Amino acid sequence: RLFGQAVLGRGAFESMADxxxxxxxxxxxATEFLGSGFAPISADDVRGVQVPTLLVNGARSPAIxxxxxxxxxxxxxxxxxxxxxxxxxxxxxxNAEAFNEEALRFLSATDEHR
Numbered sequence: 001r002l003f004g005q006a007v008l009g010r011g012a013f014e015s016m017a018d019x020x021x022x023x024x025x026x027x028x029x030a031t032e033f034l035g036s037g038f039a040p041i042s043a044d045d046v047r048g049v050q051v052p053t054l055l056v057n058g059a060r061s062p063a064i065x066x067x068x069x070x071x072x073x074x075x076x077x078x079x080x081x082x083x084x085x086x087x088x089x090x091x092x093x094x095n096a097e098a099f100n101e102e103a104l105r106f107l108s109a110t111d112e113h114r
Contacts, residue, residue, distance in 0.1 A: 050077065050078065061091070
């Protein structure tokens, strides 16, 4: 419960559908016992990413995620950044229409520059 509230915010966590809650619990248990599965990454590794990158936050996402995005924006050479209104960390579910619009806009603009 504490982890879910920290990641999603209290209102978003408490209002999740039962099916989604089970997925969150399964992900948490797997991470606790198996680790994240991600190799360590350095600032130089991130600086080496040359592809255009869309950085997305939900307007109601916990501050820690905005701090992560701030750092990525500092390191990545070619970024665009958007904030999805009326959304927490699961912005693709909280405000799917706005999320999809921004993702498609970014992909369209990126495709035009090829």
